[in-house]
Amino acid sequence: MFSLSNRDRVLVVDDSPDNLLLIQSILEDEDLDLVTVNNGQKALELVAQQPFHLILLDVMMPHMDGFEITRHIRNDPDIPYIPILLITAHAQPSVALGLDIGADDFIRKPVEIDELIARVRSLLRFKHTVDEKNMIVRQREDFASRLTHDMRTPLIAADRMLNLLLQGALGELSEAMQEVLRTMSRSNANLLEMVNNILEVYRYESERKTFYFSRVDLKTVITNVLGELRPLAQEKQLQLQGELPEVPVWLEGDRLAVHRILVNLVSNAIKFTDQGHVTVKLTPVDQEQVQIQVIDTGSGISPEDQLEIFERFRQGKHYNGGSGLGLHLSKLILEAHQGQISLTSRLQEGSTFTITLPLSQTPAQSEEKKVV
Structure with missing residues (x-):
C-alpha cells in the first residue's frame, strides 16, 4: 500500500x-x-x-x-x-x-480538490517507483564491480603460479602434467579476461571510465598489436599481416583504449580462423576520417548473429568461449572517441570488421584527461 x-x-x-x-x-x-x-x-x-x-x-x-x-x-x-x-x-x-x-x-x-490530490499521489507513487528502480540498478552495478574487482586478485595469483610451474620452477614435469597445467592456464586466462571485460563494461556504462586523450599514431599502435599477436597466429599457421601507409596516421584519443580494441578484434579473428590469413588494413578516408579494417578468412558470422554481435553478452553461434563482452566493450570505446564499428561477413568465407575514427586536427600536445 x-x-x-x-x-x-x-x-x-x-x-x-x-x-x-x-x-x-x-x-x-x-x-x-x-x-x-x-x-x-x-x-x-x-x-x-x-x-x-x-x-x-x-x-x-x-x-x-x-x-x-x-x-x-x-x-x-x-x-x-x-x-x-x-x-x-x-x-x-x-x-x-x-x-x-x-x-x-x-x-x-x-x-478540483479530489482530482489534485489524486494526481499528486499518483505522481509521487511514480517517483518512488523510479527511485527504487534506480537504486536497485546502482546496487547491482556496485555488486558486479566489487565482485569482479575482488576476483581479479586470486586469478592473477593463479596465473603467475601456473606459469612458474610450467617454467619448471618447482621441478621437472612430465609431458602429461605440462598439458594439464597448460589447460588450466588457458582456462584461468579466459576467466581473467572475462572478469576484466565485465569490470570495464561496468565502468563505461556507469560513466566512471576515465580516458587520457593525446595525439596517437595509429600506424604505431597497429604495428605493436601485430607484433604482440603474431606468435598466436604462428601457432595456428596463419599469416598475420598489416597493410599500412608509409606515413603516420594521427588520432586524438586514448592510446591504451585504442590498443585494446585492436587486440580484441585481431585476437578474435585469429581465434576463429583455422586457415588462411588475418589482415589489418589502415586507410585514410579523407582529411577528417580514417578507416581500420580487420579482415579474416575464418568461419564467418551468420546474418542473424550479425544483428546482435555488438550487444552485451551476445555471442555468435560460432563462438565457443568468452563472455560476449569484447565487441560490446569495443563499441563503447569507439563511441567515446566519436567513432563507429561495423561488420560484413559470410559463413565459411570470413569476416571484416570496419572501424571509422576522426583524424586528429591539432598539432602534438600534452595528455588531456577526459571523463566519459
Missing part, C-alpha cells in the same frame, strides 16, 4: 499568492513538505540546490512561464528526474506542448 512517508518534498510554483494558498490548503492533510515560490527563477535555483519529489507548476507566469521552466529542468543533466504536474487554464494545444517538452501530467483550473 502506498504511503507518503518521510514527508515527500513538493515544490509549488505560481505567481499568484491566492493560488499558492489554495494548493497549500488542499494538500495540508497529505503530510507533505511543501515549498512555495512565486517565480520561475527561484524555482530553478531551489531545484538545483535541493531534492524534490514533485513539482506543481503554473503555466502562465510573467518573465518565465511553466513551459520554459520545464525545458530548463529536463535539459539539465545534473538534475535527477522529478515529476512535473502542470496547472493550466489553457486549451488542449498548450497541454500537448507541455507534455511534449517533458511534463508528466496536467490539471486544469479551476482545480
